[in-house]
Amino acid sequence: MRQGGDRKGTVVAKNPQRGMVALDTEDDGYTIIELLVDWDLEMGDVLTWQNGYGLGLETYVNVTKGTRAQVYVQNHGVSREAVRQQLLF
Numbered sequence: 001m002r003q004g005g006d007r008k009g010t011v012v013a014k015n016p017q018r019g020m021v022a023l024d025t026e027d028d029g030y031t032i033i034e035l036l037v038d039w040d041l042e043m044g045d046v047l048t049w050q051n052g053y054g055l056g057l058e059t060y061v062n063v064t065k066g067t068r069a070q071v072y073v074q075n076h077g078v079s080r081e082a083v084r085q086q087l088l089f
Contacts, residue, residue: 006048008049010024015087029078030080032074032075032078036069048060053077055073057071058073
């Protein structure tokens with residue numbers, strides 16, 4: 001699996017009850033993250049992260065709001081059709 005490299009994505013879907021967020025990465029489908037803290041993410045916020053396709057605990061930065069938080073990365077390269085399932089709706 002690919003590793004390393006800075007990546008970015010835009011918040012396009014959320015499941016607030018489960019703390020799950022889908023990011024449109026524009027280069028490889030969607031990245032699914034799980035929020036571990038109450039992090040104020042809104043639709044359209046742009047997030048960046050340094051560990052490219054890393055899974056598990058990672059620090060993501062909300063460049064739109066200038067905040068950062070540790071999240072749990074669930075998956076990368078998710079198709080549009082699989083986003084709802086990945087968000088556990």
